[in-house]
Amino acid sequence: MIKLFVGLGNPGAEYEATRHNAGFWWTDALARDLKVTLTRDKNCHGRVARTVVNGQTVWLLEPMTFMNLSGKSVAALARFFKVAPEEILVAHDDLDIVPGQVKLKFGGSHAGHNGLRDIHAQLGSGDYWRLRIGVGHPGVKSEVIDWVLKKPSQEHRLAIEAGIARALQAVPALLAGEMEKATMLIHTSVAPRPKPPRKPGADTPGND
Numbered sequence: 001m002i003k004l005f006v007g008l009g010n011p012g013a014e015y016e017a018t019r020h021n022a023g024f025w026w027t028d029a030l031a032r033d034l035k036v037t038l039t040r041d042k043n044c045h046g047r048v049a050r051t052v053v054n055g056q057t058v059w060l061l062e063p064m065t066f067m068n069l070s071g072k073s074v075a076a077l078a079r080f081f082k083v084a085p086e087e088i089l090v091a092h093d094d095l096d097i098v099p100g101q102v103k104l105k106f107g108g109s110h111a112g113h114n115g116l117r118d119i120h121a122q123l124g125s126g127d128y129w130r131l132r133i134g135v136g137h138p139g140v141k142s143e144v145i146d147w148v149l150k151k152p153s154q155e156h157r158l159a160i161e162a163g164i165a166r167a168l169q170a171v172p173a174l175l176a177g178e179m180e181k182a183t184m185l186i187h188t189s190v191a192p193r194p195k196p197p198r199k200p201g202a203d204t205p206g207n208d
Helices: 019-034 067-080 114-123 141-148 154-176 179-187
Strands: 004-007 039-041 046-053 056-063 088-094 102-106 129-134
Touching: 004 019, 004 067, 019 046, 019 056, 019 088, 019 129, 019 141, 019 154, 046 067, 056 067, 067 088, 067 114, 088 114, 102 154, 102 179, 129 154, 154 179
Parallel strands: 004 056, 004 088, 088 129
Antiparallel strands: 039 046, 046 056, 102 129
């Protein structure tokens, strides 16, 4: 089961609406759902909220260390409250997924994401859950840094927020440790793609 929900981003008003802060958008939305308030905690180097769901203590965390040092905050809370890596879910922006889609994944590499890279290093393990929030790709590798540090278009922002809202439906399963159910809920909650228009005569025998 998930005991610690982490959202990655950069502190400061200038970064608040940028793609790199999609993880913060997730924890902010989760905090609203759970009716808790994230407050600064200097010992955890971040904004923290604590609540109890079905008798289980649940933590929300937004590192205030800037993205590249996210692990410092995650490790501080996890070690003090004895939360194992496999009980942690980290929500972060993902370039390889289109806006509106969200994917749940356990373990694996950091795939070049600097926030995950530092969490790997500080926890000494990659065996934690990730909620990959699609923000799309600029199409050119050299433009990636500029892309994640800029605001998405209104269309993309709405799509990202819709993806986050759908992923929140899996929170009860995540808290119960029903990870297969949570994965199914998250991965099948994407709006279906419109079907291509039918070609003239498609229903005519011999044109299949």
